Structure formats: structure tokens, C-alpha cells
Amino acid sequence: MTPRTAPRVLVAAALSAAACLQPARARAGDAEACFTASEEGQRLRDEGRLREARARFIACGGAGCPDLVQSDCAGWLSDVTARVPTLILSAQDEQGHDVADVRVTIDGAPLAARLDGKAVEVDPGERVLRFERPGSAPVELRLVVREGEKLRRVSARLARPGASAGAPAAGALPPREDRAASPPASGLILPIALGGVAAGSGVAYAALGLSARADADRLRATCAPRCAEADVDAVRAKILGANIAFGVGVAALAGAVAALVLRRAEPGAPAATAAVHVVPLRGGGAAALGGRF
Known part of the structure; x- marks a missing residue:
């Protein structure tokens, strides 16, 4: 080098x-x-x-x-x-016809320049959507967007400024017509409970009555008329218990029926009434249930 x-x-x-x-x-x-x-x-x-x-x-x-x-x-x-959630935006005019020339913002930021039916992505959380169309009053909708929520439909009804007061408010949702018209299930608790008492009392009445009859037949066949006082008292106690169970069952059944009738009564209608008549008979009793509906 x-x-x-x-x-x-x-x-x-x-x-x-x-x-x-x-x-x-x-x-x-x-x-x-x-x-x-x-x-x-x-x-x-x-x-x-x-x-x-x-x-x-x-x-x-x-x-x-x-x-x-x-x-x-x-x-x-x-x-x-x-x-990432997605929304499908739509808007209708006063006649309910779909309109596409609508600008939508979310929390003040542009979201859609025109409605084309396609899903748009948004962030989750509480959001305010504003729908704007020339010649119509703007509509704001507040909604909570959830994570993973896909293809949620959001629609607004756009009307001219100063629309008639009798018309539905712009963007207002129609009244719900699918609410359950039947009374709440909690109103059945009392009738069901009283029905259970009536059923239990009926079982007790039948059991005590049959047992008392069997004991009475046995005493007649073996020791009558010189049976021990304790044996006779035992039969009488069973008969008394059967009669008490019968009365309780009838009263509970009447209460259950009355509760059902009053539960079904409409506001303003005459009050429904129910009455129970118990008639003592030899060896038991009879009951009749009557009412005005």
C-alpha cells in the first residue's frame, strides 16, 4: 500500500x-x-x-x-x-320511512356521515348519539354500550322543528305493549298456602274419622256397654279431632277461594264476596260455600 x-x-x-x-x-x-x-x-x-x-x-x-x-x-x-361492540344505525322520518341522509356523531365525534345499513364499531360505555338531518330537529339518544355487544340496532325518529305537540317526541320509543298483563305470581302465595292447609286438614279429618269408627266398632263388639272409661274417652278425642280438622279445612278452603276471587277482581268492579256455612251433623258436619262475583 x-x-x-x-x-x-x-x-x-x-x-x-x-x-x-x-x-x-x-x-x-x-x-x-x-x-x-x-x-x-x-x-x-x-x-x-x-x-x-x-x-x-x-x-x-x-x-x-x-x-x-x-x-x-x-x-x-x-x-x-x-x-369491540358494533351498532346498526337507522332513522325514520315523520311517516316512518327510512332515511339515509343522516349524520351521526358519538360523544361529539363523527361516527357516520350517512346511514348505509352497515355496522359501525364503537367503544363500550355510556354514549350519546346525535342524529342530524337537514330540515329535521336533531335527536340525541343516550345508551350504555356493553363489551362484546354485536349488531345492536339503534333507531331514531326525526321530525320537523316545531312539530305538533300531540305527535310523539322525536326519538321517543313507542309504548311497551308486551308487558305481562297477568297479576304478579306473588299474589298466588296466599291461595296456595290456604289450599295446602285445606288439603292437610282433609287428610287429618279422614284419618281421625276412620280410626275413631274402627275403635268404636271394636268396643261395641268386645265390651259394650261396660267398656273402660279411658277407651271411650280415646274414641271421643279422635272424633273431636276429626271435627276440628274438618272445620279448619273448610275455613282454609273458603279463604283460598275468596283470595282467588278478590285477586281477579278489577278496579272499580263490585267487590266479590264469599261466605261459608257450616252445619253440624251427627257424626260430622256439612259445609256450603256461596258467594257473589
Whole structure:
């Protein structure tokens, strides 16, 4: 190497080294950007800003990022995509016809320049949708959007400014007509309970009555008329118990019927009444249930 060519060789070597270092620095910068996107995506996801988080996860899941970052971001991207809610927006005019020339904003930010029937993505949370159309009064709808809620339909009724006071308010929902017209199930608790008492009393009446009759027949066949007083008292006690059970059962049954009748009575209608008549008979009794409906 001559003295004249030495400086040229050194310059060439320096340029070659710089050229080799440039890709390494670029790769280091790319890796740092990947880590930054990963951290921002996680923060945005936790704040409920799912659409922004998804954009970050797409960035850090690219081929230029380290393998570990790519793997994590790909999993987070799949999760966030499933959680992003979507709405299907529509609007009608005063005659109930669909209109498309409607601009929609969400929390003051543009959401749709025109209604085309396609689903739009929004972030979860409490949101205010504003529907605007030339020649119509704007309508604002407040709703709570839930994570993972897909294809939720949101509609607004647009009317001219100063519409008649008798007309439904713009954006107002129609009255619910599918509410249950039947009385609440809790109103059946009392009739059911009284019916159970009546059934139990009927069983007790039958059991005590049959047992008393069997004991009385046995005493007549074995020791009458000189039976022990204790045996006779036992038969009388069973007969008394049977009569008490009969009375309780009749009263409970009457109460259950009356509760059902009063439960079905409409407001303003004459009050329904029920009455029970119990007639004692030899060896038992009889009952009659009457009422005015």
C-alpha cells in the first residue's frame, strides 16, 4: 500500500462500518417502537378505548417486531377484536320511512356521515348519539354500550322543528305493549298456602274419622256397654279431632277461594264476596260455600 492510497482505504473502511451499523440501529429503533405500541395498547384496552388499542396491537404484531412481542400482541388483538361492540344505525322520518341522509356523531365525534345499513364499531360505555338531518330537529339518544355487544340496532325518529305537540317526541320509543298483563305470581302465595292447609286438614279429618269408627266398632263388639272409661274417652278425642280438622279445612278452603276471587277482581268492579256455612251433623258436619262475583 503506497502512502497515497492509505487515506483512501481508511475512508472506505469507515464508510463500510457505518453502513453495517445503520441497519442495526434501525432494527433497535423498530424494536423500541414495538414495545411502545404494546404498552400503549394494553393501557388503552384497560381504559376501554378498544378501537385505539386494536390499532396498537396491529402495529406491534407486525413482522418487524420481536417474536415474543408479536405473539403477545396477536393474542391481545384477538381478544380486543371480540370485545369491540358494533351498532346498526337507522332513522325514520315523520311517516316512518327510512332515511339515509343522516349524520351521526358519538360523544361529539363523527361516527357516520350517512346511514348505509352497515355496522359501525364503537367503544363500550355510556354514549350519546346525535342524529342530524337537514330540515329535521336533531335527536340525541343516550345508551350504555356493553363489551362484546354485536349488531345492536339503534333507531331514531326525526321530525320537523316545531312539530305538533300531540305527535310523539322525536326519538321517543313507542309504548311497551308486551308487558305481562297477568297479576304478579306473588299474589298466588296466599291461595296456595290456604289450599295446602285445606288439603292437610282433609287428610287429618279422614284419618281421625276412620280410626275413631274402627275403635268404636271394636268396643261395641268386645265390651259394650261396660267398656273402660279411658277407651271411650280415646274414641271421643279422635272424633273431636276429626271435627276440628274438618272445620279448619273448610275455613282454609273458603279463604283460598275468596283470595282467588278478590285477586281477579278489577278496579272499580263490585267487590266479590264469599261466605261459608257450616252445619253440624251427627257424626260430622256439612259445609256450603256461596258467594257473589
